[in-house]
Amino acid sequence: MEKVKNFMSKFWKDEEGLQTLEILLIIAVIVAIALLFRKTIMDWITKLLNFGNSNIDSFNPGGE
Structure with a gap:
């Protein structure tokens, strides 16, 4: 019993x-x-992705 007690004490510490x-x-x-x-x-991730998609669709790099 003493061995188990010593083992548990060492394990705990x-x-x-x-x-x-x-x-x-x-x-x-x-x-x-x-x-x-x-x-x-x-829902939050979907809103972020949809917001990004709408901005990409309306982006016009040539300024035309």
Whole structure:
């Protein structure tokens, strides 16, 4: 039992993998937010792309 307790104590205090865990948690939060607001995000992207397309269609580089 003492070996398990020592192992768990060392494992808990070990900070070597902490940075990886933090990055994974940040990515998980970003993915969760993206999934929650995917319709809003897709509508926003569609509006941006349509705005760009309308400007490109009306662009006249020769000034004619």
